[in-house]
Amino acid sequence: MSTTSPETHKSSAVKPGDFDAFWAETLADTETFPMDPRLEPLPMRSTPEVEAFEAHYLSYGGLEIAGWYARPRGADGPLPGLLHVPGYAGEPFFPSPLASQGYAVFSVAPRGKLRSNGVFNPGYPGLLTHNIDDRDTYAYRGFYVDALRAFDFLDGLPEVDSTRVGVLGSSQGGALTLLASSLRAGKVAAASAGAPYLCSMMDAASLTRSYPYEEMNDYFRLYPERREKARAVLDYYDIHNFVDRITCPIIVNIGLKDDVCPPETGYAVFDAIGSTEKRLYTYEDCSHESGAALGHNDIVMAFMAEHLK
Amino acid sequence: MTQTPQGFDSYWQGLTDEVSALAGGHVEIEEVPLRTNEVATAYGITFSGTGDYPLFAYLTVPRGKGPFPALLQTPAYGSVVGVPAHERRARYVVVALCHRGQRLADSVYSAEYPGLLTDGLPDASTYRWREIVADCLRALDVLKDRPEADTSRIAVSGGDLAAITAALRPEVRYLLLSGLIFRGASARIPELAAYPDREFADYVRNYPEHADRVAETLSLFDPLAFAPNIRARTLVTGVEGARALLEPLVEAISGDAEFRVNTGRSHLDHEAEETWLTERLGVL
Numbered sequence: 001m002s003t004t005s006p007e008t009h010k011s012s013a014v015k016p017g018d019f020d021a022f023w024a025e026t027l028a029d030t031e032t033f034p035m036d037p038r039l040e041p042l043p044m045r046s047t048p049e050v051e052a053f054e055a056h057y058l059s060y061g062g063l064e065i066a067g068w069y070a071r072p073r074g075a076d077g078p079l080p081g082l083l084h085v086p087g088y089a090g091e092p093f094f095p096s097p098l099a100s101q102g103y104a105v106f107s108v109a110p111r112g113k114l115r116s117n118g119v120f121n122p123g124y125p126g127l128l129t130h131n132i133d134d135r136d137t138y139a140y141r142g143f144y145v146d147a148l149r150a151f152d153f154l155d156g157l158p159e160v161d162s163t164r165v166g167v168l169g170s171s172q173g174g175a176l177t178l179l180a181s182s183l184r185a186g187k188v189a190a191a192s193a194g195a196p197y198l199c200s201m202m203d204a205a206s207l208t209r210s211y212p213y214e215e216m217n218d219y220f221r222l223y224p225e226r227r228e229k230a231r232a233v234l235d236y237y238d239i240h241n242f243v244d245r246i247t248c249p250i251i252v253n254i255g256l257k258d259d260v261c262p263p264e265t266g267y268a269v270f271d272a273i274g275s276t277e278k279r280l281y282t283y284e285d286c287s288h289e290s291g292a293a294l295g296h297n298d299i300v301m302a303f304m305a306e307h308l309k
Numbered sequence: 310m311t312q313t314p315q316g317f318d319s320y321w322q323g324l325t326d327e328v329s330a331l332a333g334g335h336v337e338i339e340e341v342p343l344r345t346n347e348v349a350t351a352y353g354i355t356f357s358g359t360g361d362y363p364l365f366a367y368l369t370v371p372r373g374k375g376p377f378p379a380l381l382q383t384p385a386y387g388s389v390v391g392v393p394a395h396e397r398r399a400r401y402v403v404v405a406l407c408h409r410g411q412r413l414a415d416s417v418y419s420a421e422y423p424g425l426l427t428d429g430l431p432d433a434s435t436y437r438w439r440e441i442v443a444d445c446l447r448a449l450d451v452l453k454d455r456p457e458a459d460t461s462r463i464a465v466s467g468g469d470l471a472a473i474t475a476a477l478r479p480e481v482r483y484l485l486l487s488g489l490i491f492r493g494a495s496a497r498i499p500e501l502a503a504y505p506d507r508e509f510a511d512y513v514r515n516y517p518e519h520a521d522r523v524a525e526t527l528s529l530f531d532p533l534a535f536a537p538n539i540r541a542r543t544l545v546t547g548v549e550g551a552r553a554l555l556e557p558l559v560e561a562i563s564g565d566a567e568f569r570v571n572t573g574r575s576h577l578d579h580e581a582e583e584t585w586l587t588e589r590l591g592v593l
Contacts, residue, residue: 043515094507096507283574284574289575
């Protein structure tokens with residue numbers, strides 16, 4: 001269902017007039033809950049080279065969020081930091097392999113994922129359309145804040161050099177990378193967003209029959225009368241509407257045959273990114289892994305090393 | 310010649326006997342209107358596994374007149390099992406199993422990630438994956454019993470669990486295999502640097518006194534040990550770097566088996582796998 005010229009796609013996402021006010025209010029509400037960051041050693045995943053920890057903090061609505069943290073053992077001096085944000089259905093990446101490259105790495109499990117799902121657990125499928133027709137209670141309101149607070153968690157650790165903290169992830173992790181780079185502009189030092197999800201969401205659903213966007217098609221098939229209300233809600237959450245704020249160096253990669261996050265939406269969000277130091281990598285005949293098996297991960301790590309080390 | 314691990318036959322015969330005792334057990338089926346679409350009807354099915362464990366699977370049935378080729382999707386490593394892909398729903402009766410511990414089958418036990426790969430080690434008798442294999446065999450039996458399923462055209466897709474299921478259930482005619490974890494793992498534990506396989510290395514580093522027993526247990530799950538009993542036509546896919554592990558497997562499989570090296574261009578690789586499956590199942 002992809003279009004013949006995905007690079008020319010114009011997003012139908014429209015930034016609402018009170019978009020900034022809505023997110024300022026959301027973040028102000030969050031401040032009523034102190035983060036209360038905690039780290040507990042995890043000997044099972046620690047090695048002679050890397051110390052691993054289980055992490056917890058409080059987020060929007062007072063929900064407790066979990067994550068994994070790893071750092072080089074015995075590191076001398078402030079460390080560059082990397083926040084890894086997760087994809088939609090999978091569990092967070094365990095960060096020891098990245099920590100062994102010299103980074104302090106935090107990998108977060110936003111609400112709904114295992115270990116952060118005691119209160120909020122819409123499931124998969126389910127998360128994408130949970131309260132999709134109510135701006136104030138839509139699933140991603142708290143979820144987005146969880147990712148932002150994950151950045152704050154890492155940024156606030158005493159061993160982390162807060163001038164050298166990067167963000168990376170793919171798919172939903174790509175979306176959350178763009179979000180953190182937007183709402184923590186000036187603090188995020190470098191970002192890598194792969195196959196970004198949650199961009200031009202209504203367009204994406206019309207361009208694919210693959211999950212997770214198929215959740216929206218399922219939902220609108222059963223509740224067609226809710227489509228326009230949902231469209232208005234999603235404009236508050238569409239990553240396309242955040243990214244003009246991004247100022248850090250950033251790379252984006254997309255697969256030109258991606259049936260999960262259509263390349264049309266990847267091109268459009270890349271165009272909308274505010275940073276002047278940005279680069280798009282496109283991969284022919286690649287679907288959602290978007291060049292990972294063609295060496296893109298090496299490009300990401302070289303980019304992070306250039307900007308953070 | 311594949312060397313069979315010690316105790317292999319009795320270990321797996323015991324399991325198949327346990328599962329056989331559950332044959333014909335009650336299966337609860339309920340349509341899921343939210344996931345039913347123009348190509349297929351979607352159902353949630355619940356049934357008991359060994360130990361009376363409550364299991365869940367998605368069942369999708371193509372629109373139109375059956376019977377249809379039948380596909381069991383054995384679960385990948387992770388907490389979530391998705392609704393089957395659109396193109397598969399249109400072509401086959403699909404059962405997508407959630408094994409015990411995965412979401413929707415976690416009312417009694419919730420798997421941890423990382424953690425599931427080493428749950429119950431070091432002993433084979435307590436290793437969690439023995440029960441998980443049983444879940445897959447139960448799911449295949451449930452699929453076979455569906456009136457919409459053409460039992461002469463049964464396929465299984467997935468990783469190690471798909472290989473083991475095909476070996477223990479000779480009615481599986483076609484096997485699409487990718488993403489193996491256990492292949493050769495028992496001999497390489499300290500070298501396993503990437504998760505999820507690294508879970509084995511973590512375990513042995515913390516419990517070095519169990520290293521030999523862990524290796525013995527993992528060898529019971531190596532698809533290579535099952536290969537002589539796999540009579541299905543098989544496609545194994547993997548990266549070039551895995552050739553040394555996968556080619557011996559392909560050669561040891563009793564059925565007509567081939568190895569495809571992935572190009573790294575995931576759309577092309579996916580299309581090749583799906584085309585192989587549709588051609589074998591007579592859908593194209």
